[in-house]
Amino acid sequence: MVNKDHPLSIGRTIRHAIFFNARNWQSGRPIMDELLQSVNELFAMLTERNVRYTLVGGIAMLQYIQGRNTEDIDIVISITSLRKLPEVTITQKDIFFARGMYRQLQIDFLLTKNPLFAHIQKHHVVELPFAERTIPTATVRGLILLKLYALPSLYRQGDFARVGLYENDIATLMFAYAPPIDDILHELSAFISQPDRDIAQGIVHNLEQRILRFKALRG
Incomplete structure (x- = not known):
């Protein structure tokens, strides 16, 4: 259930997932405080540039259930809106999906060229409180x-x-x-x-x- 008194921190959730994944230790010390800053900056950019987006994936799931773990952010977004984020380096892309990096933060994009993704963004979104800010997030449905x-x-x-x-x-x-x-x-x-x-x-x-x-x- 959504906890409005103690809202979920996206940055700390991702940081903990990375830290406790031993596979990440092979490439050196996992990044900690820098990751929190990257998360804050990403969502600030989305807001300041009036980007329409919807949070999905593991972070969205954690608003509804416990015990989930994730090292990245999943967002439904249009190609037009994605172009408003030149700071994100796109590493993979096909017709319906893209993957990008903002500094050390991995972001998976579900592109609204896919009819279902566009449908979710239009009909199944609710504003939910996170520690960073209130974020448009997919509903349970x-x-x-x-x-x-x-x-x-x-x-x-x-x-x-x-x-x-x-x-x-x-x-x-x-x-x-x-x-x-x-x-x-x-x-x-x-x-x-x-x-x-x-x-x-x-x-x-x-x-x-x-x-x-x-x-x-x-x-």
Whole structure:
């Protein structure tokens, strides 16, 4: 649940994730205070330049559930808006995604050229308080839509780790918030193929059974 009395710090969350990931130690001491400054500067630039964006990914998830971990920032944004951030060095880019670096901070961009990403930004955003500032953030429904959209592709890629992470995110949101999952699947159907709809439906069914087992065993 969103904690308005003690708002989440994006900078400290990313800093802790980097620090406690031993793989980062191989390249030297993890960057600490500089990272906090980079996060503050990034969101200041987004505000000052009137960039329309939506926070998604692991940081957004942490507004709704505990125990998530992430070393980067995920943002829905248009190509036009992305051009307002020349300080961000783009390292990868395709039709719907881009990855950039602002100093030592990694940012993954979900581009609104993708109809679902544009839909999320238009219909499933709420202003939420963070330690840095109030930030437009995807709703529970928006996050579930994004993760269900991604999962069929992750299965085809054989990305077992991310499949497990995304399914657990969805299950935790379903358990905590009881969203209208049939309505969400219907909404998603406008943006994916029939085979992917079948996969998404199967995933949701399995997660519903998992939640029922948990409730039964919990008593």
